Each structure stands twice: as C-alpha cells, then as structure tokens.
Amino acid sequence: MDGFGDNFDQADVDPAAEFLAREKDQLAGLCDDVIPAASESNTSEGAPANSGFISYEHEYEFNEEVNPPVREEPEKIKKWREEQQTRLEEKDREEEKKKLELRDQAKKELEDWYKNHGEAISKTKASNRESAKNAEKQFVAETAEIEPGTEWERIAKLCDFNPKSSKSSRDVSRMRSIILQLKQTPLTNNA
Known part of the structure; x- marks a missing residue:
C-alpha cells in the first residue's frame, strides 16, 4: 500500500495534537506582547510579582476613535439635499392646494347634479x-x-x-280571433 501514499503504520500520531503544536508555534510570538500580571500595578492584591500569570482583568483604555469619524458631506450634496427638501415641501403645498380645489369642484358638481336630478324628477312627476x-x-x-x-x-x-307583437309571449291568436268574431257579430239578448 505504499504505492498509494498512505502510511497506515503510524497509528500513534494524533492529528489533533499536530494541529495544536502548529498553532502553538504560530502563536508563540503573541505571548510576548501581553504584559504579565507581575509588572502591573495591582501586585499588592496578593499575586506574587513573578507568578507568570497573564492578567485578563487589565483595564485597557478603549480608543474612542474605534469608529471612523463621520465624514462630512460635500457642499454640493448638502446644497442638493436642501434644494430637494424645498422642492418636496413646495410639491406638498401644491398637492394640498389641488386637493382642496378638487374637493370644491366635486361639491359644486354634486350640488348641480342634485339640483338637475330634482328638477328632472319634478318634471317627470x-x-x-x-x-x-x-x-x-x-x-x-x-x-x-x-x-x-x-x-x-x-x-x-x-x-x-x-x-307579430312579441315572440317571447304566449300564443294568443285564438283569443284574438274570438274577440274579432264577437266584435263583428255581437250577441243579442233574446231572453
């Protein structure tokens, strides 16, 4: 099986151990940057000065400038926003004005319609x-x-x-013929 490149004979090698060893090698330089607890000012709290512990309770000063400063908009964009705002306000005023005009016009047309409708009804009556x-x-x-x-x-x-009066009505031709016959020869009372 050596031809396939598989080496099953090394069963005692742990892949997790290999990974941890590689990571320790890569992160070895980072430990130098961390200040040990012994050099900090809180050695009076009972920790020995050369204990070698890393203090995670160290008070780091956070830089207020973590977020980049807000960039100011260019003057052209500010001017455009102001002009856009005034245009929108003007359009809103015009729209309200047109709404009021349309309402007045609709009221007038409705009143005229009621007036004409009333006149037509009275004429019909x-x-x-x-x-x-x-x-x-x-x-x-x-x-x-x-x-x-x-x-x-x-x-x-x-x-x-x-x-030929109506095709959808009943056939009344017999009744018509009887009425015409009675009209031409009326009945006489011989009583």
Missing part, C-alpha cells in the same frame, strides 16, 4: 300627473258613451291585434 288626468278624463268620457252592443268594440280597442 308633473307630466305623469298630467297624463294620468288626461287618461282619466278620456276613460270617464268613454264610459258615458256605453251603448248596448258596443262592449266588444271597446274591448277590441284595448287589444293588440298585431300577430
């Missing part, structure tokens, strides 16, 4: 009353002229004798 009065007068005049034997003629006036 008046014409319906007038036609109803005329129809009533004509009916009363016709009822005064009733002569015996003319009943079928009056009924024939109320009937539509056009055979």
Whole structure:
C-alpha cells in the first residue's frame, strides 16, 4: 500500500495534537506582547510579582476613535439635499392646494347634479300627473258613451291585434280571433 501514499503504520500520531503544536508555534510570538500580571500595578492584591500569570482583568483604555469619524458631506450634496427638501415641501403645498380645489369642484358638481336630478324628477312627476288626468278624463268620457252592443268594440280597442307583437309571449291568436268574431257579430239578448 505504499504505492498509494498512505502510511497506515503510524497509528500513534494524533492529528489533533499536530494541529495544536502548529498553532502553538504560530502563536508563540503573541505571548510576548501581553504584559504579565507581575509588572502591573495591582501586585499588592496578593499575586506574587513573578507568578507568570497573564492578567485578563487589565483595564485597557478603549480608543474612542474605534469608529471612523463621520465624514462630512460635500457642499454640493448638502446644497442638493436642501434644494430637494424645498422642492418636496413646495410639491406638498401644491398637492394640498389641488386637493382642496378638487374637493370644491366635486361639491359644486354634486350640488348641480342634485339640483338637475330634482328638477328632472319634478318634471317627470308633473307630466305623469298630467297624463294620468288626461287618461282619466278620456276613460270617464268613454264610459258615458256605453251603448248596448258596443262592449266588444271597446274591448277590441284595448287589444293588440298585431300577430307579430312579441315572440317571447304566449300564443294568443285564438283569443284574438274570438274577440274579432264577437266584435263583428255581437250577441243579442233574446231572453
């Protein structure tokens, strides 16, 4: 199996140990930068001066400038923002003005429509009353002229004798023919 490059004979080598050894070698220089606890001013707290412990309680001064300072906008961008703000405010004022105009116009149109609608209804009512009065007068005049034997003629006036009147209605041709026959030859009372 040596041809495949696998070396299974070294079973006692631990890959985790190899990794830790490599990391210790790479991080060996970083320990020099850390100040040991012995050189700090808090040696009076009971820790021996040469104990070799690294103090994690060391008070580091954080630089306030960790975040980069906020850059000021260029003068052109400031000017554009101000102009944009004024344009938007002007557009808002114009929009409110147009809304008010449209509301006033809509109120006026609605009032005109109600006025015209009321006039049209009153005209329709008046014409319906007038036609109803005329129809009533004509009916009363016709009822005064009733002569015996003319009943079928009056009924024939109320009937539509056009055979092609409506295709969706019932067939009333037989009734039409009977009414026409009775109109032409009225019944006589021989009692």
